Amino acid sequence: MTSPLIAPSLLAADFANLAAEVRAVEQAGADWLHLDIMDGHFVPNLTFGPLVVKALRKHTTLPMDAHLMIAPADPYIAAFAEAGADHISVHPESGPHLHRTLQLIRSLGKKAGVVLNPATPIESILHVLDLVDIIMVMTVNPGFGGQAFLGSQLPKIAALRRLIDAQNPNIILQIDGGITPKTAPQVLAAGATCLIAGTAVYGAPDYAAAITALKTAPATGPDLTPTGG
Numbered sequence: 001m002t003s004p005l006i007a008p009s010l011l012a013a014d015f016a017n018l019a020a021e022v023r024a025v026e027q028a029g030a031d032w033l034h035l036d037i038m039d040g041h042f043v044p045n046l047t048f049g050p051l052v053v054k055a056l057r058k059h060t061t062l063p064m065d066a067h068l069m070i071a072p073a074d075p076y077i078a079a080f081a082e083a084g085a086d087h088i089s090v091h092p093e094s095g096p097h098l099h100r101t102l103q104l105i106r107s108l109g110k111k112a113g114v115v116l117n118p119a120t121p122i123e124s125i126l127h128v129l130d131l132v133d134i135i136m137v138m139t140v141n142p143g144f145g146g147q148a149f150l151g152s153q154l155p156k157i158a159a160l161r162r163l164i165d166a167q168n169p170n171i172i173l174q175i176d177g178g179i180t181p182k183t184a185p186q187v188l189a190a191g192a193t194c195l196i197a198g199t200a201v202y203g204a205p206d207y208a209a210a211i212t213a214l215k216t217a218p219a220t221g222p223d224l225t226p227t228g229g
């Protein structure tokens with residue numbers, strides 16, 4: 001099995017030293033940089049917008065993975081694209097026309113992602129898979145770092161793995177929330193290919209060791225094969 005992509009989430013970094021924190025995870029072996037964009041409306045927290053993304057663009061060559069937790073999202077997508085985000089992921093609940101939103105992201109030459117909240121069913125994205133490069137499964141409720149991993153999402157991850165294998169194996173299956181060396185094996189066993197980690201990387205004394213621990217986590221977890229019936 002190939003090792004998973006690791007995307008440290010800047011949400012857990014020292015916000016007084018963002019440029020240094022970005023360079024540090026790049027040097028430590030990160031694959032992508034995850035950027036949590038929150039508006040205090042779609043989620044009960046506020047972070048940063050396109051100006052900060054643009055400022056950080058100069059400090060890293062890592063793909064910038066923007067997770068938009070804002071509603072509406074459409075009016076800001078061009079701004080994040082221009083700021084240098086490489087991937088732009090949206091929640092289906094953030095606007096009335098998910099298909100149109102994904103078309104917009106693709107039209108700007110960016111990879112398009114959809115994010116499923118813990119209560120959001122797979123069915124909400126079944127008919128847009130041709131426009132999707134990344135599916136992100138939330139294993140916490142969005143809004144904050146450092147929350148406990150929701151094991152209830154493992155069957156959803158496994159079901160998405162089967163769907164991706166059947167319909168478009170190029171889609172990256174990304175997991176966000178509560179990822180640690182303890183929880184990573186379960187999501188990898190369920191079929192994840194990219195792990196987002198805030199606290200587990202930026203809260204660790206040695207970023208490189210933390211990233212290596214996630215990258216080399218074994219894929220071992222409960223058997224999630226449906227039993228039928």
Ligand code: DX5
Nearest residue numbers: 009142143145146178198199
């Ligand atoms: C939560 C964010 C996550 C968060 C993960 O809304 O989407 O990316 O930073 O933080 P940890 O890894 O600490 O759960």
Ligand code: ZN
Nearest residue numbers: 034036067176
């Ligand atoms: Zn996120």
